[in-house]
Amino acid sequence: MFMKYFVTFSVIVVGISATTIEYDYETAKNLTSDYCYIKSYNEAPAIVKKCTHIVVTGFEVPAGKTLELNLLKQSVLLFEGTLTFGVAHWDGPFTHITGQNIQVIGGTNHVIHGHGEKYWDGQGDSGGVKKPRRVLSVQVQKAIFKNINIKNCPLFCATALGHDITFTGFNIDNNDGFKNGVARNTDGISFAQCSNIIVKDSKVYNQDDCVNILGGCKNVYVENVHCWGSHGLSITSGMATTADKNDIYNVTYQDCSIGGSYAGIHVKTTQPCLGPGTIRKITYKNIQITDVIRDAIEIQQDYPKNDGNSANKMAMTEVNLIDVTGSVTGSARRVRINCGSGSCSNFRWSNVKITGSKTDDSCNYIPSGYSC
Incomplete structure (x- = not known):
């Protein structure tokens, strides 16, 4: 699978598919009659130590506790029913999955429900009540996640660290948070210190970055992901003191859409920037942007102040941007580029066409193929 996506980048990638057959839910459920069922929080530790075929059913995790699923090698984990979490004002995460050569698959009607509506106060991570971070946190190697449904994240939805990971049919539904602007900083899927990642055929309705590739990542391919209300298809770095943890290399977003969002395409480094590093070989191809309310395309090195x-x-x-089209609304701009002195080079854009702007572009660096 990975060779299919990365061969054009001259990268040799070894993925989970080289050693593992990828299952859908029904096939996985029929692999064995000896599935171990986790029906309560207290059952989880013993079951994950002895079983490689596990079903997590619907139950409530006690307030202030993480459901730790430290899986054995070659495990298959299925989610069924609705998994919920008692309300507590703590750091999180709600669910933490580790393992190697594993598959995690959601049943048709399963939901990991963060009940963010019990925490949202319009302030997100900036104040108000303390909100748990991450409904799902994963740290894995050679793993497949398929058809995982997450609803109402209090603050940040899913994060992943590791290598050779595929997310397919990942669905995040934070629609309830749009009412009266109560939900903020509900980032969809974020990756850090990662390599050989595929995200495809997924939907994210949220109130911050849709997909975010952070420092230390390389060889990431995001395809057919559809975002609504987000802060865009993002790349973020500058928060570490060393180059190896800031560098981002070879990331492609392709055949994706962003609608009703604060931003569309967003590449950013922080100010202050804590350490050196390079963001290199980034491609956005065939991206559709609809009704963005601030910047359709923003590449900046003055995040988050925008000053x-x-x-x-x-x-x-x-x-590089190829075939990026769409519209903005109100006073939104088509493009904002704000680079540090001498920091940006070799941007190549073609067929970038954004309509509806009443505000001029703002660029202190001009990409080849585009006129700011």
């Missing part, structure tokens, strides 16, 4: 005072500890090079 024009850009850092230049990190370089950005080969940030």
Whole structure:
């Protein structure tokens, strides 16, 4: 699978599919009659130590506790029913999965429900009540996640660290958080310190970054992901003190859409930027943007203040946009580029066409193939 996606980037990738047959839910459920069922929080530790075929049923995890699923090698984990969590004002995460050569598959009607509506106060991570971070946290190697449904994240939805990971049919539904603007900082799927990642055929309705690739990641392919209400298809770095934890290399977003969002395409490094590093070989191809309310395309080194005072500890090079089309609304801009002195180079854009803007582009670096 990975060779299919990365061969054009001249990268040799070894994925889980080289050693593992990928299952759908029904096939996985019929692999054996000896599934172990986790029906309560207290049953989980013993079952994950002895079983490689596990079903997590619907139950409530006690308040302030993480459901730890530290899986044995070659495990198959199925989610069924509705998994919920008692209300507590703590750090989280709600669910933590580790393992190697594993598959995690959701049943048709399963939901991991964060009940964010019990926490949302319009302030997100900036204040108000303390909100648990991450409904799902994974740290895995050679893993497949398929048809995972997450609803109403209090603060950040899913994070992943590791290598050779595929997310297919990942669905995040934070629609309830749009009412009166109560939900904030509900980032969809974020990856850090990762390599050889595929995300495809997924939907995210949320109130911050839709998919976010963070420092230390390389060889990431995101395809057919549809975002609504988000802060865009994002790349973020500058928060570490060393280059190996800031570098981002070879990321492609392709055949994706963003609608009703704060931003569309968003590549950013922080100011202050804590350390050196390079963002290189980034491609956005066939991206449809609809009714963005601030910037359809924003590449910046003054995040989060947006004050024009850009850092230049990190370089950005080969940030390429191909067939990026769509619209903005109100006073939104088509493009904002704010690079630190000498930090940006070799941006190549073609067929970038955004309509509806009443505000001029703002660019202190001009990509080849585009006129700001």
